[in-house]
Amino acid sequence: MCHNLNKGRTTLFCWVRDGKFPQPLRIGRRTLGWTSQQYNEWLNSLEAANNE
Incomplete structure (x- = not known):
């Protein structure tokens, strides 16, 4: 997951x-x-929030 997002575990x-x-x-x-x-689902919620 961290690799997909390019973010650290913390x-x-x-x-x-x-x-x-x-x-x-x-x-x-x-x-x-x-x-x-x-x-x-989290990614879809981000996309929906950006489209509002």
């Missing part, structure tokens, strides 16, 4: 904290991540 978690990015899902005991659906 930036993503700051966005999550600020409500700008979806909450991650627990994938394993020590692993968090996002589904492609979450990512695509």
